[in-house]
Structures are given as structure tokens and as C-alpha cells.
Amino acid sequence: MNTFDKQVMHVGEMASGAKLTVPIYTYKCQQDVSTNNVPSVYIQANMHGAEVQGNAVIFQLLELLKYCDIQANITLVPYANPVACNHKNGEYTLGRFDPITGVNWNRMYHFDESAITPFAQLNIESHEDEIKQRFQHLLLSQIEDKLDHNIWGLTTGQRIAYQLQRMAHQADLVLDLHTGPISSKHLYCPEYAQASASLFDIAHTILIPNEFDGAMDEATFCPWWHLQQVYQKLGRHFVMGEGIFAKESFTVELGSQEQIDLAVAHQDALGILSYLQHKGVILKQVQGFRPKNITRYACYLKDYKALYAPMGGMVDYLAEFGKPLPAGEPLARILRMDNYGDGDPLHHVSLDRQVLPILHFASASVNQGTELYKVFSDYFEL
Amino acid sequence: MNTFDKQVMHVGEMASGAKLTVPIYTYKCQQDVSTNNVPSVYIQANMHGAEVQGNAVIFQLLELLKYCDIQANITLVPYANPVACNHKNGEYTLGRFDPITGVNWNRMYHFDESAITPFAQLNIESHEDEIKQRFQHLLLSQIEDKLDHNIWGLTTGQRIAYQLQRMAHQADLVLDLHTGPISSKHLYCPEYAQASASLFDIAHTILIPNEFDGAMDEATFCPWWHLQQVYQKLGRHFVMGEGIFAKESFTVELGSQEQIDLAVAHQDALGILSYLQHKGVILKQVQGFRPKNITRYACYLKDYKALYAPMGGMVDYLAEFGKPLPAGEPLARILRMDNYGDGDPLHHVSLDRQVLPILHFASASVNQGTELYKVFSDYFEL
Amino acid sequence: MNTFDKQVMHVGEMASGAKLTVPIYTYKCQQDVSTNNVPSVYIQANMHGAEVQGNAVIFQLLELLKYCDIQANITLVPYANPVACNHKNGEYTLGRFDPITGVNWNRMYHFDESAITPFAQLNIESHEDEIKQRFQHLLLSQIEDKLDHNIWGLTTGQRIAYQLQRMAHQADLVLDLHTGPISSKHLYCPEYAQASASLFDIAHTILIPNEFDGAMDEATFCPWWHLQQVYQKLGRHFVMGEGIFAKESFTVELGSQEQIDLAVAHQDALGILSYLQHKGVILKQVQGFRPKNITRYACYLKDYKALYAPMGGMVDYLAEFGKPLPAGEPLARILRMDNYGDGDPLHHVSLDRQVLPILHFASASVNQGTELYKVFSDYFEL
Amino acid sequence: MNTFDKQVMHVGEMASGAKLTVPIYTYKCQQDVSTNNVPSVYIQANMHGAEVQGNAVIFQLLELLKYCDIQANITLVPYANPVACNHKNGEYTLGRFDPITGVNWNRMYHFDESAITPFAQLNIESHEDEIKQRFQHLLLSQIEDKLDHNIWGLTTGQRIAYQLQRMAHQADLVLDLHTGPISSKHLYCPEYAQASASLFDIAHTILIPNEFDGAMDEATFCPWWHLQQVYQKLGRHFVMGEGIFAKESFTVELGSQEQIDLAVAHQDALGILSYLQHKGVILKQVQGFRPKNITRYACYLKDYKALYAPMGGMVDYLAEFGKPLPAGEPLARILRMDNYGDGDPLHHVSLDRQVLPILHFASASVNQGTELYKVFSDYFEL
DSSP states (O other): OOOOEEEEEEEEEOTTOOEEEEEEEEEOOSSOHHHHTOOEEEEEEOSSTTOOHHHHHHHHHHHHHTTSOBOSEEEEESSSOHHHHTOEETTEEOOSBOTTTOOBGGGOOOOOGGGHHHHHHHTTTOOHHHHHHHHHHHHHHHHHHHHHSOTTOOOHHHHHHHHHHHHHTTOSEEEEEEEESEEOOEEEEEGGGGGGGGGSSOSEEEEEOSOOOSOHHHHHHHHHHHHHHHHHHTTOOOOTTSGGGOOEEEEEEEEESSOOOHHHHHHHHHHHHHHHHHTTSBOOOSSOOOOOOOOOEEEEGGGEEEEEOSSOEEEEEOOOTTSOBOTTSEEEEEEOGGGTTTSOSEEEEEOSSOBEEEEEOSOSEEOTTOEEEEEESSOEEO | OOOOEEEEEEEEEOTTOOEEEEEEEEEOOSSOHHHHTOOEEEEEEOSSTTOOHHHHHHHHHHHHHTTSOBOSEEEEESSSOHHHHTOEETTEEOOSBOTTTOOBGGGOOOOOGGGHHHHHHHTTTOOHHHHHHHHHHHHHHHHHHHHHSOTTOOOHHHHHHHHHHHHHTTOSEEEEEEEESEEOOEEEEEGGGGGGGGGSSOSEEEEEOSOOOSOHHHHHHHHHHHHHHHHHHHTOOOOTTSGGGOOEEEEEEEEESSOOOHHHHHHHHHHHHHHHHHTTSBOOOSSOOOOOOOOOEEEEGGGEEEEEOSSOEEEEEOOOTTSOBOTTSEEEEEEOGGGTTTSOSEEEEEOSSOBEEEEEOSOSEEOTTOEEEEEESSOEEO | OOOOEEEEEEEEEOTTOOEEEEEEEEEOOSSOHHHHTOOEEEEEEOSSTTOOHHHHHHHHHHHHHTTSOBOSEEEEESSSOHHHHTOEETTEEOOSBOTTTOOBGGGOOOOOGGGHHHHHHHTTTOOHHHHHHHHHHHHHHHHHHHHHSOTTOOOHHHHHHHHHHHHHTTOSEEEEEEEESEEOOEEEEEGGGGGGGGGSSOSEEEEEOSOOSSOHHHHHHHHHHHHHHHHHHHTOOOOTTSGGGOOEEEEEEEEESSOOOHHHHHHHHHHHHHHHHHTTSBOOOSSOOOOOOOOOEEEEGGGEEEEEOSSOEEEEEOOOTTSOBOTTSEEEEEEOGGGTTTSOSEEEEEOSSOBEEEEEOSOSEEOTTOEEEEEESSOEEO | OOOOEEEEEEEEEOTTOOEEEEEEEEEOOSSOHHHHTOOEEEEEEOSSTTOOHHHHHHHHHHHHHTTSOBOSEEEEESSSOHHHHTOEETTEEOOSBOTTTOOBGGGOOOOOGGGHHHHHHHTTTOOHHHHHHHHHHHHHHHHHHHHHSOTTOOOHHHHHHHHHHHHHTTOSEEEEEEEESEEOOEEEEEGGGGGGGGGSSOSEEEEEOSOOSSOHHHHHHHHHHHHHHHHHHTTOOOOTTSGGGOOEEEEEEEEESSOOOHHHHHHHHHHHHHHHHHTTSBOOOSSOOOOOOOOOEEEEGGGEEEEEOSSOEEEEEOOOTTSOBOTTSEEEEEEOGGGTTTSOSEEEEEOSSOBEEEEEOSOSEEOTTOEEEEEESSOEEO
């Protein structure tokens, strides 16, 4: 039976001095991983406070990995952001941003594009393994600089993000477990890694460009993608996603926020293991983990559209997730009792094109301009 | 087709001066109701901000009542508390209390017990109809005093509550439409009105004593119950729930908060109409509205128990609402990933007695001491 | 130099499992206090989250007590409520109530009046010291029961309150350090202890009746006051505030919330030491601590009035704290720019009687019905 | 006496259907302004909810402008963002961002740089007045497109921002009235308009580069600055700040949030009038409005530094605003009572360089990583 090491990382302090910590579970492969080029894996959950199902998935992964033949280093981090995770606001958990500044907790990672070209120029002739090792070292030393040498200090979120990123930079495969508000399961996948999207048991994939917008997935694959591009320009050719560039990062949206379901988490964990097995993290066994035989849809990020409430009111969400909705069919109807008798008490919201509904807002009560639904507006089968 | 009159009541102002109003729909019986002793009805919804389904029920009641033979005066008030209804706190609606003071919006109604005995003494010989008329007048004038003659002013919630109570005091049958957090349907019913609980399509009834704790239902039946008691002591006998004391008030819990479902609201409205038809508010028609043939459970308020989280953590709620849960069976399991590896990552919560689960907390994330479940701990069939 | 012992009490857990603890500083008198009847003292701070100045006062008390001749047992508890203290809501600290339930953190203490009469009857002939010891034991065992033997669990606030009350019940003198929103210093003092109000350097005293409403001060003096009353009825006469009934509890309001000022805290600590010295907690030294020579005003709780905003708007608070405001003079003016040009853009708020303004609301932006000011409406010099 | 026209603009709807409106006060110059090249002015206040003093300044401007000789069109908009202005969160106003999305209300304005070069190429030979008129028309039509032709709808904040920007684009001089948390008065001034900074009665100026980051000031001057730059490249020379490019926009920080003071607002209004008089908006009169004779400091935006809390705790803010603080002197001390007795209960925060403190956080209670102070770290006299 495999056992995971446990450590505790200090990431914050509250006004009373209470320390906020993150538990870290690591499995060190007994073989020398670096010489074997077997991947190392980093999985975190609950960077957004209300998105808790990933913690249950990590629980189930730990339970299942006990009996797998592991060929990799694995780091599992539940409760990645205890500040967000503990920020109750009334009955609910304030989810997605620092409540003091409004900055999204998943937009605080570091990437300095300006360091890429000098690195490639300096290492234009280096051996592949040296490139990998040195570039990883560069990424890590940038993070260390951020954490240690700053007279002005770090924001609450940077302190957490950089400590997580330090671990993620040491991995080849990175999974950041999130959820939507009320949501189907969906996957954010870099365009170059599209083939991997079918290894998960997730029916909806958003293909994201190779640009950095502050999120964990981007923060871990963008540096390598940019490095590969610069080498390309300098005349040395690598394939992104292969060899030393076999780096993949995904944001896995596990369904709805504010919920833990351990039975569903077991299914979620099996889906992740089918991906990890394909990548050689665990050896195929008699039974193995296989992706389910489901129809998978994908769209490009530019076609993943938010629809905003055309009026304030109370919303009866009608459109089912993952089921194509024809043009003109109502996504939702908005109740406006103040208009009963002398106006229109029910307003139907529809679109002029077929869409695939993915998620909707967490509450029936909306202001004018609240994001009602997110949909695939132009999509295709994977 | 019956038409309801619409009025707009001004109940508050925000910092920008924006006025908050409540729409009021009234139907005046063409016959002289007072001489016929046909009941008058008051139904309100959304006193708690997140409890919005009642608005949809009022919509469906208005649609259904168009074609009923109405023998009563009816007042319907959706959005009863626009301050609460509009108080979004992040994605969710801050539900149950004034966010500045913490006072429950449904604990601000008025009842002055000290006025009962003098009234009864003064009217010990009066004719029944005079008693009814004068006592109602007393209740209304107390409210008017509160609203108009107070140099220190009124709290935000009192201003709303008193304006609603002014309308409710003019009714014989009062329904206050609420919801639980994540909840089955259930009914708060005064002990003396137990027979009426079976007229609704609601499987769970909490029988409340005849004491005033500030809520709308109590504020409307308690004065009459106390009056009947005082007359009893003074030697004049009336039966509570009959004749001029045919006063009933219920808090109807329609299910879960933060949701609107117009199809379910149609069903909810049918259930309410079966009660109203039984009370003579609408005449029985060929089809009529009949209570459903379901098993109905009740418990006394003292046996309606809250179970508090024995630890902080993330909760997988297991117990189904309305299904008896044997002693020792888990209501929930609490995930504590920080204990994985060197403690107990899963804690099962159970009780030493059979209970009937009614509702649970709205989020998986709980602090130690958060109310997890509310259950009937000692219950019986109605 | 006196040294205080430090212990850490576990009072709560958050969703991530993070433990919330309270530091406790105790000084044990080397003499046997119980035989000497020298008082024991309990001082806590920050039960309400935003009311932090008391922590600084406890810091200064600890610094000053190092060099005093202490003749008592002393327990000092800063950060008494780490749940509230850490509950930031945007930039500010959500102060006065459990953000999930709305219940005021300082209304959760325990008092069971029904136990008093049986106790007095059983101990009608007992020796004074036995009465004191046994009654204290009764109070403590009630708290232990609450903490340990409850299958339904405790709310978040009860768990904290009962653990604090367990310590407070062992003291003769209890100070609960609070602040107002934007506020002058003022003192809540039981009516029977009025003479002690002049021992503090606080110009405004509210004299509270001997009734229990859930607060710490009441929870510690009410049991003894009721006991003395019951003995009185049973024919045995004690004087409240003397002998074994030398119990005093105060809520000390140190000024405005959301602020720490260590220099002011030093002054606040000197004022508390002048009270404690008078009570024999510290021996009078050459210099000693003497109450300042200031005019002190008092009013009864019934005359401590809140004035609610007659409209929504933005408030320019005009009335100075602690300075009598003649009838008709404006307390505040409310700006309503939406009325400029076609209405009244400035509304002056005044009263028909002279008052002594004590505190006002924390923000300029108010809804209709927000508490604007609290004032002494009928007051006298102490 | 001059009179301002009043209009009401509908900018949002809440869940109950309550409409949120903004009052707009306009003065139309009787002379034909366009032919005289006298400026038109746009001033708004309260885009951030807690930053209310600007409303009082607009009140005082309206009062003062009644008796001025106005030579311009003037639009004054208090309560610019009623969604934010009415969003109370407990006692305080949630200030700076959409509480659902976390997006700063003052980062939602529109600027499309890609339209500049085509416009300049098309209008390379046009007469100055035509350029001004056509470019303004282009900016306005972009805003109209955003407001009217979007099947996906607008966010709550965009709907407000675009409606305000439509007015601001028609002005030459734009003032956006804000405040800091607890703050000195300071001014955000475009680098090219540095000379104007001395016309206000504000001691501290931050000189911002000509880049668009979403704010109102940038949204109104950046298009013109970019246009001037493109003309420069195309060989036609204009001077930014002169002629048709006499466009200036400032963010005026009036002090601390959550406060209205009408007397201070009168002073603030006089300072603004001294700027407007200098720009020819009002004719110089016998007395006139003159900038005060004070020392004015400025720094570049890159040198306007935030200092983050190195630990959680409770902060005694020591450094005075506007007074140079030598290297090594404490800005603040952080109280950590949990460390008393076995650690360091007071941590002093200082810097290794002289700074000019401008503002600090609104509460004493801070998490590790909260922004404590903002300071000029490298500054000079204007």
C-alpha cells in the first residue's frame, strides 16, 4: 500500500494571529524519476472558497492511489486557499476573489514573459535535459525572489499563490480543481493539449489560447509554451506537449459550488486516474482506468459566452446543461411581479442561435446585468 | 374573469434616495363581506430576502384565481420586504436578518399583551360582531400609533413590518410564504388550528404554541387567542378558531431558498387553494381543489430540533428529507482533509434516536457550531 | 516584577479545520485569596469583532500590573471571540453578531433563574462562605452541563460564550471591554453598583436594571442579585454589592470601533486600575491610580435612546459627544442630492428635548430606519 | 442666479424590480460654446459606493455656481453609481467593486485603441474643428454601440459606466470625485497636465502615464492623447493639452471614505472652482477663486507604493499623512496579543527610505498581506 507524506505549509495569518495552513500530501517515486522522464504531478483544490468538491476528489484520489502502481512523483493539495475557504459571508462562502480588494484568487500567479528570450538565447545549444532543469530553476528562482525579497511585502493572495506555484512549477502535469456556480462538469484545456481532453470523463471542454491571464493553469504551461515558441524563432524546433515540453495544465470544473458529494468524488477521481494512467503516472493494471464512452463537446474560449440579465428580477432557469438549445428557445424566464397587472410579469430570455448551456448563476435573484448563463455558442464534437 | 386591483406601498429608502416599494394586489368581494362572515385573506411572500419561491406562488395564485368564484376579500403581497430581497451579498441574497443589526426580519411585528384584559373587561357584554370590529380597530390603531407618532423613529424593519401587519390584521386567514435553506416543504401551524394542517399539500407540520415571538403568524393569531383566553377567565366562552375567533395564520415553508420554479409554484398554489376553498374563500366548483392523499407528519415546536456541527469541516449531507432516519444512521459525514494521514478525515454525524430530517444548511462549508440539520425528533402522523 | 501565566483555549474550528484559540493571561495571588476575601478579577476584550481597543488596554494593563502590588487573582482575555475578530467583510470587520444567524455575540451567555429559589431554600441556614462557594459551584456546573452534555451540540457563539463565562463566574469583578461604532467612552453599570461608576475615567454611565438579557455583565451579576432577592424574600438579609455579594460587572465602552491606539489604551488602563485599586485588587502605592476629576453624567437604560433615520440619505453628523444639545438644535443633516432643484436637498434632524449625544452610526450612508445616534434623553450628574 | 437643469437617468434594476437612477444637473451656456471654444465640464461623484464626500462637493458647487458668471456647459452627476452607493454590507458600504464579480467599478469604461490610427489616416488633412467634432462623434458612437447592440447584454457595471462615459466624452474637463479609505486629499493627474495640478488646493499629486487601465480619467483623456501621438507619427503636430487637444481629466481624492462633511465640501468646491476659473469656465470676478498657497508634492505612479502587512494583527497607524517620514521611523505598530509573554506582542513596521504617507487601511484589523499604507516613495515639489 502506498503512503503519502504529509506536510503543513503556513500561508497566512488572520487579525487574531490565527495561522492558516495548507496540508500537502506527497508521494515520492522510489525510482529516480528525473532520469526516467516519468512525469511528476501536481493537483490542488479549493483555490476559490466555495469550490469544495475538489477536496473530496483529492480524498478519493488518496484512497485509490494507495493500491496503484505509481510511477511518478505526486503532490496533492486540498484547501489550497484557506483564506477563501474560511470566508463565510452569511450562510455561503464568498468564493472567487479577495473580499478586500476584489482580485480573483486565481489571477495572482506569476509569469514574466520578458525572461524567456534571454534564457533561450543563452541556452540555444544546451542539451534538452539541461534546458528543462535550468528553465525550471529559473521559474522557481523568480518565485523565490517574489516570496523573499520584497520590501513592500506581498498581498494576501500573492503569498498563497506563489507558494502553490512553487510546487506546481516542479510538476509536468497540473490539475487545478474548481467548480462553477451551478454547473455541469467542464474542462479548461490548452489548445495544444486538445488530445488529452478526451482522457477525462468530462463532456465539455473549453480550449484556451496560450496566453497568460493570471490563472494557475496558464502560469504553469505558458512559460514552456513561450519558451518553445522562442526556440522556434531562434531555429531550434521542439513540439509543445512532447519531450521536455510534455507539460500539461488543466482547470477541472467539477460541477456546482457549495457542495461535497463523496460518491460523485469517487467518480471524479476515476476520471482523473484514467488521464494519469494514460500519461504513465500509474501503470496499467488488469482493470485499469478508462475514459467513459461519452460524447464530448468543445469550443474555443472566444466562443464561451456569458449572457447577462437584461433586467433585474427572479429567474426560473430552464435550459438544461449539456443539451443543445435551439435558437429562440428560452434559457430562462424572469419573474417581475411588480409588473403584474400593468406590464409583463414574465420575460423569456432566448438567443438567436443554438447554444450549449454549461452553467448558470447561483441564485434566482439577479440585478440587471448579472451573468445568467455561460454557454458554448459555437462548438464541435471532440 | 376576476381582476385584482394593484397598489404600490412605499416602505423604505436607500442611501441614494432610491425608494423601495411593495406591490399589493387586492380583490374586493362584490357582496358585503362583513355581513356574511365570509373570510378575508392575506398572503405575503419574500419577507426573508432569499426566500423567493412565494413570489412565484402568488403569481400562480393570481393566474388561478382569475377563474375562481371568489367569496372573500383577498390581499396578495409579493416582495414584502424589498430591503431584504435586494440585499445581495456576493452571488447570494442575505436572507434572514437586517444586515446592520442582525435582527430577524420576521421578528419585528407588534403585539402588546397588556391591552387585552382592559379591552375584554370593557367589552365583556358586547355583541360578538362589535367585539370583532372593536378589537380589530384596537389592533389597527396600535399599529397606526407605531407608524405615526414616534419622535425617535422606526427601524428599517419595523417600518416594513408594521405596514404589512396593518393589512394582515384586517384578514381572518393569513399565510406568510417562506422557505428553508435547503429544505423539504413544511408548515408552521398554531396548535389550535391543527385540523387545518391537513388541508395543505405539505407533508410536515410544526405545531406552535400560542406565544408571541415576533413573527407574522403569531402577530396575527396571538392577540385573538389571548383575547379568547381572557374572556374565558372572565366567564364568557368562545372557541378559538370559530365564529369571530375564526382566525388562522400559517407560515408556509415552500422548500429551498434562492430558487424560483414556476411549475412547482403552480402545485404550491393548488395546495393553498384547497385550503382556501375549504374555508369558503372560493366556492367549490366541479373540479375543485382537494388536498393530496399523502402521509402527513407533525411535531410540537419543542421537538423540532436543530443539530449543530460538532466540528468545522465540509459536509456531505446524507439524510433524505421526510424519510425517517433510524437511530445511529448517519445524517451527514464531515470531511476534514487536514486530518488525512494522521487523524480521522471523515466524521459521521448521527443521533441516538430516530428522527425525521426536514432541512439542512445551505453550504457544505461549516464552522464548528453551524446548524447542520433541523429534524422532527418526536413526531406523529396527522 | 509580576508575571502572568499564559494558556491557550480552543474555542472554534473553521471549515478548513483551522483552530481558533484565545490566549488567557492569569495571575495567581500568592496568598490564599479565598480565606482573605480579596477579590478575583476577570477582564475580557473583543467579544465583538470590530471592537479591538480592549486588546490594547489589556496589553497596557499587563505592562502596568508588572509593577503593582497585586492582592487578587486576575484573568485577562484579549481576542475573546476569534470568530468575530477574524470575520472581515470587505475592508471592515463584521462586528456584533454571528454572520450566519444574526444573533448578537454578546447575547449568548447562560442564566437559569429557575435554579435560584431551590438553591436558597436548601441553603437558607448555610454559612456565608459556604453559600458563596456552593452557589459558584452551581453556576459552574450549569455551564459544564451546557458544554459537555448536549446531544444536539452548541452554536458557534455558545461554545465561545460558555467557555468565557466559566472563567467569569469565578471572579468577583468582571469587566467586558467593548466599543461603540463612532462613540464617546461610556459605561454600562448595574443600578446597585452606581457608586463604582465614578471610579472609572469615563464621563457617561448607563445604569442598567438587574435583568438578564444575555450579555456578559448581566450573566455574571444577575445570578447573585437574584439570589440576594430570594434570600430577602425568605427572610435572610444580604446587601447586594457587599460581603459575599460583592459582585460587580461592567461593560466598558472604550470609544470607537475599528481602531487601536496604544497611547489612549494606556490612559484607559490607568482608569481601570483606579477602579481595581479602590476595590483592593492592587495596594495603594505612593502615586497610586486616582479617578480623574471630570463631570460624570448618568442615565437609566430606559432613557438611553436611539434615534432612527427618518429617510435614506447621506449624513453629516453634527452633534458633539458628551456636550448637552438643546432642544431644536440639529443632531445631523441628511444630504439628498436627488432632491436638489425640485425638493429639499438638506434635511435637519433635531429633537424636541435636550439630549446628551453619546455615539453615532459608523457610516455617512444610511437607509431609512438606520440608527443614527444614541443619546441620553434624561440624565443627571453622578 | 444661474439655474441648472435636472434630469434622471435610469442605470439599473434590482431583483425586486426597483429602478436605480442617477440625477444629472446641467447648465447650458447661453452663448454658442462650440464657436467660442470655451470648455465644457463634466464632474461626477460616488462611483465607488463608500466615497460619498463628492456628493457634498457637488452640492456646494451647485450652490456656488448659482452666482458665478459661467462661460461653459457644465454637467454635474452625484450618486454616479447607485448600485455601489446602496450596497451596505453590515454598517459599512462595500466600496470599490461589484460584489458579485469583484471587478472594480472604476475599471469598466471603454477605450478601443485600434480605432485611432484609421481615424487619423482618414482625417489627416481635416480642419481642427472637424477633427474634434468627428473624433468625439466616433467615441460616442462606440459607446452607443456598446449600449445598444449587444445580444449577450452588458454587465451591471458596464451599463452604468458607458452611460456616464457618454456624458464625459462630450466634455473637455473631467473631474471624477473619489476618496481614499482613511486618507489625505490627493490628485491623480495625467503627466502632460502637470501644470494644472497646482490649480487645486490639494497637496499631493500622482502623475499617471498616458495608458488606459479602465478608469474614467484615462477613458476620457487617453483617446485624445493617442490621437495626438498618431498624428505626430503621421507628421501632423498638435500639442496635448492645447487647442482641440485641451482635454484634461483628473481623479480627485477628497480624503476619507464613509464620511460627509458639508463644511469641508465647501472648501473642496472652492478649490475646484479655482481650477475651473483658470480654465475659463467661470469669469474672474472681483474676489475670484485662487489656489491656496501650500507646498505641493508630486510623484510618478510607479513611485506611489503600497505597503502590505507582514503579519496578521491589529494596527496602530502612526505615520501622519503628508509629513515626510524618515527611513527607519515606524509607519505603524502591529499588536499581537497572542504573542504576549512568549513572543513579540508589538511589531514595528518601517521602511529603508524616506516616504510621504498618503493614506492607510480603513480598519485596525488586518490579515497578513492587507494593504497597510500607500506612500510616495520618491517625490518632488511641484
